[in-house]
Amino acid sequence: MRATESLAVRPATRLPRPVVIGHRGAPAYRPEHTTASYELAIDLGAEVIEPDVVVSRDGVLVVRHESELSWSTDVDSRSEFADRRTTKLIDDRPCTGWFAEDFTLAELRTLRAVERMPEYRPLNAAYDGRFGILTLAEVVDLARTRSTDERRIRVLAELKHPGWSAEQGLPMAELVSEELRRLGATDEHGPVMVQSFDAAVLRELRARLGAHGPQLIQLIDDHAAGDRLVTPAALREISTYAQGIAPSVERILGCGGPAGRRCDLVEQAHAAALTVFAWTLRAENAFLPAHLRIGDLPEALGDAIGVARQLLALGVDGLITDSPDHARQAVAEIQAAALN
Secondary structure, three states: OOHHHHHHOOOOOOOOOOEEEEEOOOOOOOOOOOHHHHHHHHHOOOOEEEOEEEEOOOOOEEEOOOOEOOOOEOHHHOHHHHHHOEEEEEOOEEEEEOEHHHOOHHHHOOOOEOOOOOOOOHHHHHHOOOOOOOEHHHHHHHHHHHOOOOOOOEEEEEEOOHHHHHHOOOOHHHHHHHHHHHHOOOOOOOOEEEEEOOHHHHHHHHHHHOOOOOOEEEEOOOOHHHHOOOOHHHHHHHOOOOOEEEOEHHHHHHOOOOOOOOOOHHHHHHHOOOEEEEEEEOOEHHHOOHHHOOOOOOOOEOOHHHHHHHHHHOOOOEEEEOOHHHHHHHHHHHHHHHHO
16 A cells, blocks of 8 residues: 555544654653653644553552653652562562552652663753653643644553552552543543553443543554454454554564565554554664664664654554654655645
């Protein structure tokens, strides 16, 4: 399929045009999940901002990449919280650190965000300590504040490890449903979409919020569990509770087949009336296929726009990206081509 064809005739089940989704904001340029990162993502062309959601001890939905806090906050330098360091079993793997569910929101508010990948993004470390931890409600409010009649900003909230959270006495589906109702964000065309790797939490949200509740996206991992979700029959099953899927860039471009082979996953998903968001586009060489790297340094920028072009040519409906400006340029190019 040519790039122009993928935009010229789009089935009714698909979005009118590909959207740019700021993955945790614009973490290529600012520490993730901070006000600065989300604001910059919107300035760089994102129509959707994507926070990861975990739960505090007092049941507040807060925004962090994982419930373990030491990679993205200064908690390990805070002597008053030294005794909170512990080891927990998450997804059957031991994890040692400080966990959001062991802190109240008031305590989390005292922590400061730091760059999570300083080895690849050393310039972002200059912003360490400038920003605090946000709640999901604050991110939704930011999106609403930045929306205009001409340009609407939405939130794609990823629920992290909801089954494990429920084991801690913090039932995520219940908490999310209550919070979306409080925010007036339960409509399918409202400001919030929800995604998760956990199908059970998406099914529960659909049951709690109804058929016309917020749009739900089934994230698909790159392991055997993900393989079982991408058959035609499985995609049809997903369409009974979700409106879309989100596979990885690598799965869409390669599907694990011979070099150069591209799978028909996007086509099959569209046939099942599902939109397709691709995760995660990153510009550094370390995250790019060999033929799109520029130079030898892992932290140097490669041809991220080239990856975006390939995905758009396959017909994806959204690009989840750390650098929204690159994705926006690729979308603009393919739209211009469609008009010629």
